[in-house]
Amino acid sequence: MLKIAGVIICEILVYTLLKQYKPEFAVISELITLVILIFMLGDEIKAALEVFSLFFEETGITAEYITVLIKVLGISLVTQFSADMCRDSGEAAMASKVEFAGKVIITAASIPIIKGFTGFVAQLVNNV
Numbered sequence: 001m002l003k004i005a006g007v008i009i010c011e012i013l014v015y016t017l018l019k020q021y022k023p024e025f026a027v028i029s030e031l032i033t034l035v036i037l038i039f040m041l042g043d044e045i046k047a048a049l050e051v052f053s054l055f056f057e058e059t060g061i062t063a064e065y066i067t068v069l070i071k072v073l074g075i076s077l078v079t080q081f082s083a084d085m086c087r088d089s090g091e092a093a094m095a096s097k098v099e100f101a102g103k104v105i106i107t108a109a110s111i112p113i114i115k116g117f118t119g120f121v122a123q124l125v126n127n128v
Contacts, residue, residue: 007036023089030085064112071109075102 011033018026038045049070056066079102086095 004037004040007033007040027085027089030088034081065116068109068112072106075106075109078102079105 011029014029015026018029052066052069056063079099083095083098083102086092086098
């Protein structure tokens with residue numbers, strides 16, 4: 001955690017300096033920091049995915065649902081990061097549009113789960 005905190009503190013310093021003198025490079029520094037953090041968190045992300053996989057295997061949930069959940073998680077993280085970058089650049093309206101687009105994409109990606117849930121509810125109603 002200390003390494004991550006160190007990278008973030010360095011990014012804050014670099015971002016602040018770049019924003020004053022070369023604002024177009026400030027956004028690039030954010031992207032570079034994101035890539036660095038993803039590589040630093042690679043093992044933790046892999047471990048979390050393995051835990052999810054084991055959990056879903058034990059409960060009998062199909063792999064299709066796991067894939068959808070991972071996609072939704074990825075979409076939400078990218079959406080949040082993109083919206084934050086828009087806000088940092090002073091584009092609050094664009095940030096709102098990015099968040100809206102992310103919600104629409106998440107809804108579309110969640111259709112298999114919604115379909116499975118409604119099928120399950122229909123089975124329960126028919127068996128009663």
